[in-house]
Amino acid sequence: MSPARSRTSDEGIIAAARGLLEEGGLEAVSMAAIAERVGIRPPSLYKHFADRSALLGAVVTEVAFDLGRALVSAVERSGTDGPGRLRALADAYRAFVLRSPRAAALLFAPAVPGVDPTPEANAAAARPVLEVAAALAGPERALAAARVLTAFAHGFTSMESAGAFRLGGDVDAAYQTGITVLLAGLERGAAD
Numbered sequence: 001m002s003p004a005r006s007r008t009s010d011e012g013i014i015a016a017a018r019g020l021l022e023e024g025g026l027e028a029v030s031m032a033a034i035a036e037r038v039g040i041r042p043p044s045l046y047k048h049f050a051d052r053s054a055l056l057g058a059v060v061t062e063v064a065f066d067l068g069r070a071l072v073s074a075v076e077r078s079g080t081d082g083p084g085r086l087r088a089l090a091d092a093y094r095a096f097v098l099r100s101p102r103a104a105a106l107l108f109a110p111a112v113p114g115v116d117p118t119p120e121a122n123a124a125a126a127r128p129v130l131e132v133a134a135a136l137a138g139p140e141r142a143l144a145a146a147r148v149l150t151a152f153a154h155g156f157t158s159m160e161s162a163g164a165f166r167l168g169g170d171v172d173a174a175y176q177t178g179i180t181v182l183l184a185g186l187e188r189g190a191a192d
Helices: 003-007 010-024 031-038 052-078 082-099 101-108 119-137 139-161 171-191
Strands: none
Touching: 010 031, 010 052, 010 101, 031 052, 052 082, 052 101, 052 119, 082 101, 082 119, 082 139, 082 171, 101 139, 119 139, 119 171, 139 171
16 A cells, blocks of 8 residues: 555545535646645545546545435434425525535536446435425325426525525525425325
8 A cells, every 4th residue: 555545535535626626616626736635646646546537426426425414314303294304305405505516516417427426326315305205295206206306406506506596585585485386286296
């Protein structure tokens, strides 16, 4: 094992890459910048990750697992009430995106072809959404309901983090109104 590998963990490298991503966007995530941040020479990074794409794949995988943990935690704290679980899920998603907007954007619109979360990480992020959607809309409509919820939450938070809501008004109230509308639609759809 090389000295660089023993001094530098994959987790530390991923954290450095994620920090650079949030600070300066995808273009700021270079092997040289990451190496400088973790205190090693750039060639030493290749002992950990084959190339930049492999490293970005590890970053987006970690982001998906982090999102899944945040959503599960929010749902567990909310109790068993279906609407309360959906609101907790949506609020946790919004908080996650506002805290890490550039990392979250990679989950749904990869800027680098082939850089996707692992299937396990993707499933971990999707599972709580599918479970809440199934409880509200029924198992046969769970996937469609989960997609609608995800599209609303991601679209809204992407616009919010980009500063796209320029007409004034209460953005928090608008988000809650969207959740209320989704809940009404999901509950009505389950009754049909």
